[in-house]
Amino acid sequence: MITLHHLNKSRSKRIIWLLEELGEAYEIKSYQRDSQTFLAPPELKKIHALGKSPVIEFDGQVIAESGAITEYLIERFAADRLAPARNSQDHINYLQWIHFAESSAILPLLLRMLVAKDGSKTPFLEGYAKGEVQKVLSYFNDMLEGKTYLVGGKLSGADIMMSFIVEIVQNNGELGLYPHIERYGALLSQQPNWVKSADIEAELDA
Structure with missing residues (x-):
């Protein structure tokens, strides 16, 4: 078990x-x-x-x-x-999204949260975090255009991993800024599991 x-x-x-x-x-x-x-x-x-x-x-x-x-x-x-066929382009994209969730995507979101929580004036870090958040979320949003799920048109581990990023965006009240992420998040939240x-x-x- x-x-x-x-x-x-x-x-x-x-x-x-x-x-x-x-x-x-x-x-x-x-x-x-x-x-x-x-x-x-x-x-x-x-x-x-x-x-x-x-x-x-x-x-x-x-x-x-x-x-x-x-x-x-x-x-x-x-x-x-829950994964595309090995040696396919979809499988390469699947692996990139799985690792994007815990690297490029999460780091600026965490940095922005910590800067806000600390409360000290940090002109460089605050501006850097804001810019990086906008960059990664815009990329995520753009890559969802015309898609249902991230890879291969069906649910995969990539979607499960990226669901946490969607949740952070939602909790921050920012889904309205990213319409494709908003639509995607609604799709994920309808999955029975x-x-x-x-x-x-x-x-x-x-």
Whole structure:
């Protein structure tokens, strides 16, 4: 059985969605952020040295990093359903989107959030973060033009990974600036297993 170590209000929500799509047996061990610092609890360090989430345990292995978890589980259980054929152009695009989610896309969004949270005047960082956010989100928006899903016209691990970016844009009240992301986010939120994963996370976070 797959065990997901899940932290509330974190990137591991999309791993719940992935697990539901896979249809394999799994369990969730849930952790809550510190109410003052909003950091993960120290108990997570007993699972992985970084003390972060998501982390899965399966078949004697402890696997961290959302992209690695997504690639591994899809390759193991759903390569014919949630990934394009290997050696195809779609598969190259699929891998790029999976890694874009946790590199180029998330970094400026996190930087902007941290600058705002710190509250200090940082003319360079504030301007840099704003420009990078606009660049990556405009790119994401433009690449969705004329598409339903990101790759091959059907749901894949790339969409599951990028769903967290859509959620951040939505939470920041910026979807109206990016109409293709807005349309795409509405499509993802109608997926039955996305709805189920949102309900599961809400219940764990209650």
